[in-house]
Amino acid sequence: xxxxxxxxxxxxxxxxxxxxxxxxxxxxxxxxxxxxxxxxxxxxxxxxxxxxxxxxxxxxxxxxxxxxxxxxxxxxxxxxxxxxxxxxxxxxxxxxxxxxxxxxxxxxxxxxxxxxxxxxxxxxxxxxxxxxxxxxxxxxxxxxxxxxxxxxxxxxxxxxxxxxxxxxxxxxxxxxxxxxxxxxxxxxxxxxxxxxxxxxxxxxxxxxxxxxxxxxxxxxxxxxxxxxxxxxxxxxxxxxxxxxxxxxxxxxxxxxxxxxxxxxxxxxxxxxxxxxxxxxxxxxxxxxxxxxxxxxxxxxxxxxxxxxxxxxxxxxxxxxxxxxxxxxxxxxxxxxxxxxxxxxxxxxxxxxxxxxxxxxxxxxxxxxxxxxxxxxxxxxxxxxxxxxxxxxxxxxxxxxxxxxx
Numbered sequence: 001x002x003x004x005x006x007x008x009x010x011x012x013x014x015x016x017x018x019x020x021x022x023x024x025x026x027x028x029x030x031x032x033x034x035x036x037x038x039x040x041x042x043x044x045x046x047x048x049x050x051x052x053x054x055x056x057x058x059x060x061x062x063x064x065x066x067x068x069x070x071x072x073x074x075x076x077x078x079x080x081x082x083x084x085x086x087x088x089x090x091x092x093x094x095x096x097x098x099x100x101x102x103x104x105x106x107x108x109x110x111x112x113x114x115x116x117x118x119x120x121x122x123x124x125x126x127x128x129x130x131x132x133x134x135x136x137x138x139x140x141x142x143x144x145x146x147x148x149x150x151x152x153x154x155x156x157x158x159x160x161x162x163x164x165x166x167x168x169x170x171x172x173x174x175x176x177x178x179x180x181x182x183x184x185x186x187x188x189x190x191x192x193x194x195x196x197x198x199x200x201x202x203x204x205x206x207x208x209x210x211x212x213x214x215x216x217x218x219x220x221x222x223x224x225x226x227x228x229x230x231x232x233x234x235x236x237x238x239x240x241x242x243x244x245x246x247x248x249x250x251x252x253x254x255x256x257x258x259x260x261x262x263x264x265x266x267x268x269x270x271x272x273x274x275x276x277x278x279x280x281x282x283x284x285x286x287x288x289x290x291x292x293x294x295x296x297x298x299x300x301x302x303x304x305x306x307x308x309x310x311x312x313x314x315x316x317x318x319x320x321x322x323x324x325x326x327x328x329x330x331x332x333x334x335x336x337x338x339x340x341x342x343x344x345x346x347x348x349x350x351x352x353x354x355x356x357x358x359x360x361x362x363x364x365x366x367x368x369x370x371x372x373x374x375x376x377x378x379x380x381x382x383x384x385x386x387x388x389x390x391x392x393x394x395x396x397x398x399x400x401x402x403x404x405x
Contacts, residue, residue, distance in 0.1 A: 002330050015074065019053065020081070023083075026047050027079065036212075056116070059097055064101060069330065072270070073325045076267055077271070077273050080274030081275070085212050087271060093117055096116050096173070104192075116171075125169060127219070131161060131163045133218075145178055147179075157193075161175065175219075180242055186242075187245065190231075193224060199223050199225070202220070266321050268342050269344070270318075271381070272317070280310045284298075297359075306358075313351065317344045320345070343395070345381065349378035354375055
């Protein structure tokens, strides 16, 4: 077990500077352009791949190979300080990779996680497909079905997934589907859909309030056939889990989607911290330079105290994220610390970016200044990977030991 420390080691400090420099020199200058285009920023992701930031090696080093758990949150905060939409385009594949790494066999992990990223010369994308038009927060109500064809040792998938990052443009889709609807959440499994599989197509692409550089779309599955070996974890493990569930025993294993989301919540919280920090720093610099009534506006307590609160809330959110990231690698959560970190960071990002607009006044409301975009980007952190209310539900159940409804 790693000792919890707020001091980053030398390697983590180097990664922090490396990602920050990339965010400052490559991501920030391109942020407004790709926000306006609402297109996937292939040139920026290619630049990230060239330096090794978008790669299996970095994903493995920052998430799987770090006993402190802090490397990935540190890197994500810096990247999303640059821009959230482009940041999600670069790290969106990580959710599919995390799903495979979290529930796959060692052989599946080694074969398919690298394919979520590809190489610097041939970039590939991953997509994690859970939500549906009528099943977002209520993951137990998924209608996408996976039926086993024993004669061919193949699974046949049918359904529609909604709000999927990289949906339809990804090379590797990881799809959560129901194999036994009567068991609800306990009757689900995850499947790897390889590149070029027939029957998988992109539905509508969503026009979003924020994170516009990140591609979000429906994924339509029509008689998609995948080999039995692409059931994450394997059929023997699934059969055992289903048998226990049918006997009305607790399986001890979380829903596939929930296991992935819980593991990635500190990382999502770190993204929100990065957005909040960017808005705070911009507002602070503006308040020092903007003169009104003969003095910089930061000399007014109303402005100065707001900035003080912004700094405090950002630090509080980061501390919760770091604690949760460390716990995820060292013994696990005791009171839903992953949900706590994501909930707090999302709230802070929305509040801080809104206050940044207020400090800039009319300028802050225009697209000429970046805090308007940061505010739009921040709001999704109250919604995706578990809404604010779902995080509260998870936390309340953890602290009470009761199934709060």
